[in-house]
Amino acid sequence: MFGYLGPNGAGKSTTIRVLMGLIGATAGTAKVLGVDVSSRRVELSRRVGYLPGDFVAYRDLTVGEYLQYLGALRGGVASPVVDALVERFEVDPGRKISTLSHGNRQKVGLIQATMHRPDLLVLDEPTSGLDPLMQREFLGLLREFRDEGRTVFLSSHVLAEVEAVADLVAIIRNGRLVTTSDIDALKARTRRRVQLTFADRAAPPAEVLSNLASVTRCSVDGDVAELEVEGSMSELMAIAAPYGIERVVSGNVDLEDAFLQFYDDQEGR
Amino acid sequence: MEASVFTKTLRDQRRGLVGWSIGTAATVLLMAAIWPSFSDIDIDALLAQYPKALLDAFNVRAMSTGAGYLNAELFSLMLPAIFIVFAVGRGARVLAGEEEDGTLEVLATLPLTRSTILVQKGAALVVDVAALAGVLFASTWLSSQLFGLDVSVRAALNGAVAMALLGIEFGLTALAIGAIVGRRNVAVGVSACLAGAAYLVFLAAQLVESLRPLRRLSPFYQAISGGPVDDRLPPIVWCTVAVGVVVFAVSIRVFATRDLHV
Numbered sequence: 459m460f461g462y463l464g465p466n467g468a469g470k471s472t473t474i475r476v477l478m479g480l481i482g483a484t485a486g487t488a489k490v491l492g493v494d495v496s497s498r499r500v501e502l503s504r505r506v507g508y509l510p511g512d513f514v515a516y517r518d519l520t521v522g523e524y525l526q527y528l529g530a531l532r533g534g535v536a537s538p539v540v541d542a543l544v545e546r547f548e549v550d551p552g553r554k555i556s557t558l559s560h561g562n563r564q565k566v567g568l569i570q571a572t573m574h575r576p577d578l579l580v581l582d583e584p585t586s587g588l589d590p591l592m593q594r595e596f597l598g599l600l601r602e603f604r605d606e607g608r609t610v611f612l613s614s615h616v617l618a619e620v621e622a623v624a625d626l627v628a629i630i631r632n633g634r635l636v637t638t639s640d641i642d643a644l645k646a647r648t649r650r651r652v653q654l655t656f657a658d659r660a661a662p663p664a665e666v667l668s669n670l671a672s673v674t675r676c677s678v679d680g681d682v683a684e685l686e687v688e689g690s691m692s693e694l695m696a697i698a699a700p701y702g703i704e705r706v707v708s709g710n711v712d713l714e715d716a717f718l719q720f721y722d723d724q725e726g727r
Numbered sequence: 728m729e730a731s732v733f734t735k736t737l738r739d740q741r742r743g744l745v746g747w748s749i750g751t752a753a754t755v756l757l758m759a760a761i762w763p764s765f766s767d768i769d770i771d772a773l774l775a776q777y778p779k780a781l782l783d784a785f786n787v788r789a790m791s792t793g794a795g796y797l798n799a800e801l802f803s804l805m806l807p808a809i810f811i812v813f814a815v816g817r818g819a820r821v822l823a824g825e826e827e828d829g830t831l832e833v834l835a836t837l838p839l840t841r842s843t844i845l846v847q848k849g850a851a852l853v854v855d856v857a858a859l860a861g862v863l864f865a866s867t868w869l870s871s872q873l874f875g876l877d878v879s880v881r882a883a884l885n886g887a888v889a890m891a892l893l894g895i896e897f898g899l900t901a902l903a904i905g906a907i908v909g910r911r912n913v914a915v916g917v918s919a920c921l922a923g924a925a926y927l928v929f930l931a932a933q934l935v936e937s938l939r940p941l942r943r944l945s946p947f948y949q950a951i952s953g954g955p956v957d958d959r960l961p962p963i964v965w966c967t968v969a970v971g972v973v974v975f976a977v978s979i980r981v982f983a984t985r986d987l988h989v
Contacts, residue, residue, distance in 0.1 A: 478836045480835055480836065481987060482984065500838050500840055503836055503837055504838045508836045510829075510832045510989065512829055512832075512989075513829075514828060514829030514830050514832070515830065516830055518739075528837065530730045530731070531731070531732070531839060532838060533838065567833075
């Protein structure tokens with residue numbers, strides 16, 4: 459499972475559209491599954507499923523009709539597979555697409571991308587609009603794909619989403635591939651903002667916290683400590699726990715920051 | 728349900744076709760209903776007041792027969808306009824409309840060549856225009872029977888064929904422009920300009936002697952000169968659809984490799 463990370467506007471969707479043969483490469487060539495996209499797109503497309511970033515389906519069709527139409531254009535898709543997906547994502551096949559919420563449309567997009575069990579699944583920001591329960595169902599589906607030996611190419615600007623499932627991560631920034639790395643390597647280097655509130659106004663002295671290798675920034679004000687932690691938090695927790703932690707607030711990593719930092723780290727070597 | 732782009736496109740157009748059919752049939756029936764009162768007028772005395780060139784342009788002098796009346800009143804401007812507007816609207820919508828809506832993004836990643844998509848859309852457009860022409864044929868023949876216009880089946884059919892070919896030419900042009908630029912408004916605008924220019928050339932060439940040789944270039948001359956409601960359809964009428972097919976063929980090549988607006 460391959461995570462393709464980058465801030466909005468970095469060129470993720472553009473890369474994907476080149477890979478899907480929707481637009482041509484201005485220079486160089488694109489190969490997917492070892493096959494040249496520009497000369498053998500049709501052959502390739504049988505083995506690929508695609509969910510666009512702005513997925514749009516025919517508003518006047520019902521969910522069932524839409525999936526049937528795409529299945530027919532794909533040369534026939536086993537209907538038990540489609541039925542199972544429809545049931546799994548709890549979509550009503552009789553509903554008109556125009557009446558669906560954004561999240562439900564997104565589900566239809568996921569179903570059409572996966573229903574022919576492609577060797578490669580290309581997903582552009584797939585979980586936008588899905589409620590947390592459905593996100594979990596969806597990530598479960600992706601893991602099944604991986605376990606069956608298929609490849610998933612998942613683009614996102616949300617680090618947490620990719621972190622949860624990807625094995626490999628590529629980072630793109632301003633149209634350039636910054637790095638391709640193991641997810642663990644990326645995790646070890648991302649910084650998180652953490653706020654610890656201690657019981658009985660007994661925060662540990664700032665020096666105790668800032669001396670830890672994983673803590674890159676620290677300030678203590680009364681019973682609240684504001685920290686920036688790189689990589690694992692276990693060391694910090696072990697030291698802080700005896701002081702009586704009342705509350706932990708861990709901010710999501712700002713991806714832009716994480717990228718910049720990753721980028722700087724790479725440059726600095 | 729739909730098994731192909733062709734049948735899906737036909738389905739999409741189904742609802743509009745009903746409205747256009749009713750409008751076209753009503754127009755024909757209404758015009759034909761006036762004929763009995765019109766045929767009583769001394770037409771020659773009336774027409775003597777008009778300039779000769781104008782009479783030629785609108786083929787008005789043949790109005791003493793039912794077929795001539797239909798040619799002058801319907802098949803010289805009203806019906807060509809109906810067929811062109813109908814076909815251009817559809818031609819622009821079926822592909823460029825789908826590209827603008829965003830539904831083309833998934834369609835273009837399925838195991839279908841872009842040429843297949845475009846050709847099936849073109850075929851659906853042709854069938855659609857032919858269906859409207861079928862309605863025109865039926866209503867022409869029916870109104871001739873009802874109001875005694877004495878138009879033969881053959882003449883009614885030829886009139887409908889000429890309108891269909893004119894519509895198909897501009898419809899395919901709109902589809903082709905949509906396939907090349909991916910913008911529905913551009914496809915409609917350019918096609919409408921081309922149709923307007925073609926009509927001006929036709930009209931100017933009828934009125935101005937020195938422009939006469941140019942008239943054969945105009946699709947309007949090709950389709951309606953001499954009046955299409957006639958037992959004989961001049962071979963030049965087929966030039967219309969030939970031009971449409973050539974433009975369409977060029978667009979297939981462009982569409983096969985261009986960047987989609989997604």
